[in-house]
Amino acid sequence: MSKKPLNTPSRRAFLAGSAAFLGAPAIAQELPAGQAERDPTLAVRRNISSFRTLDWRPYFNNLNKGAILVDIDSRAVHYWNENESIYKLYPSSVPLSDELTRRGRTSIILKDPKPDWRPTPSMKERNPEWPDYIGPGPQNPLGTRSLHLTWTYYRIHGTHDTRKIGRKSSNGCIGLYNEHIEELYGMANVGTQVLLI
Structure with missing residues (x-):
């Protein structure tokens, strides 16, 4: 031995x-x-x-058409349906910097089941090597679903890059895992109120 x-x-x-x-x-x-x-x-x-459940009442007057609260600091998206029978809490990606972050009240104006992506003018200026267009599919930066907000270029969407979730990693949008955006997409409606804090 x-x-x-x-x-x-x-x-x-x-x-x-x-x-x-x-x-x-x-x-x-x-x-x-x-x-x-x-x-x-x-x-x-x-x-x-910091990733905790919340009550909707401090943030919304009512739940007409449902409500989505995006908490930038805790990197979480909260959803309540109109009759309070559904509450969901999702981890999210948030903007890289305060300059890219928008806070306040908005709403969903369009539900896109097959999002395509074009960089905004400021994104293209910062990253000229980025492509001008990516069609729907697995490599699309907006993932499998997208909820457009009243603010130009701002969306809650999926992502093909799951490393971004839970981090400051976006150019302004709020990102979710594809399975989470698909679930939220199925519950939220055009007109659902959204608050980013």
């Missing part, structure tokens, strides 16, 4: 160390630059605590 030298790591130790190393960047992204966190579960708890 041969013995391994003491300084040779075992396969189990290698795998455990690799898993810890790979998990570290996700935790580090939650921290301000240059700040170390002693207990990584604190960062997770902070993130989870």
Whole structure:
């Protein structure tokens, strides 16, 4: 029976160390630059605590045609139907910066079952290498469904890039997982009131 030298790591130790190393960047992204966190579960708890259920009454006078509340800070979309029998809470992507963020009251003016995408003039200016058009399909940046708001260029839509959900990653729109936008699309109506806070 041969013995391994003491300084040779075992396969189990290698795998455990690799898993810890790979998990570290996700935790580090939650921290301000240059700040170390002693207990990584604190960062997770902070993130989870901001994703909470809400009551509609502080935000809307009524639920006529349903209501959607987009909480930019907690990166969450809340939906209540007109008779309060349905409440949904979805994680979302939000705009990259305050300059791209629009807050206030609006409503759904169009439901698009097969969205196509064109960059806005300001997006094209910032990213001239982007294509001028992407038709409906799996690589469309608007995902599988889109809810157009009264504000030009602003939408609640799906995304093919699931890494964006839960992050500041959009050019102004609110993004959902495709399965979530499909569910919301089925419940929301033209005229559904929307508030971004």
